[in-house]
Amino acid sequence: MTEQKLDRRARRTREAIQAAFVELILEKGYAAVTIQEVADKADYNRGTFYKHYVGKEELLKEIREVFLKGIREALLRPYKGMDQVEATKIYPSTLKLFEHIECHKKEFKALITVHRGISEDLYNTLRTSMREDMHMEMEPGDPPLDYELMLSYRLSATVGVIMHWADTDFKYSAEYMADQLLALVNSKIDHIVFKTKP
Incomplete structure (x- = not known):
């Protein structure tokens, strides 16, 4: 797979994780949101989340x-x-x-x-x-x-x-x-x- 396709895929994954995180913050508040819930809502596993972000703080910062x-x-x-x-x-x-x-x-x-x-x-x-x-x-x-x-x-x-x-x-x-x-x-x-x- 080309580097461009990988970059595009990584960008889509990050955008999906970010969108899921935002929705969950609005639903239940930042403190109550877990990494597992973000991964589930974005339709990825926890491993995929951790490939892109160390945790919620880094995700929020981005x-x-x-x-x-x-x-x-x-x-x-x-x-x-x-x-x-x-x-x-x-x-x-x-x-x-x-x-x-x-x-x-x-x-x-x-x-x-x-x-x-x-x-x-x-x-x-x-x-x-x-x-x-x-x-x-x-x-x-x-x-x-x-x-x-x-x-x-x-x-x-x-x-x-x-x-x-x-x-x-x-x-x-x-x-x-x-x-x-x-x-x-x-x-x-x-x-x-x-x-x-x-």
């Missing part, structure tokens, strides 16, 4: 890493071969970000149930991308914006919107979320109405 890598790739995918893009034309990457999460929402939900720190992982992944893959050029202003503060503000808002979407069990489409996020980023508050007298 799911997390693949999910976060996809986030970073989604941001860049629409602009392949481009040097820059106008700030008003970032909808494609925003949409790809939400589509990636929507496509992998089971994995995301499983990661959330295991440790809420996934929001910090998301923030750090986006921040790394904004530092290493791209740079936002700001319009001059008075006072001038502190780039790191601006980045922190925007990324915290983005992660907050993503986590709210997950909390609502992804009731909105990726397109709706992309539209809303960009509207939020570009909106200016007109005034505040007090509901109670200060």
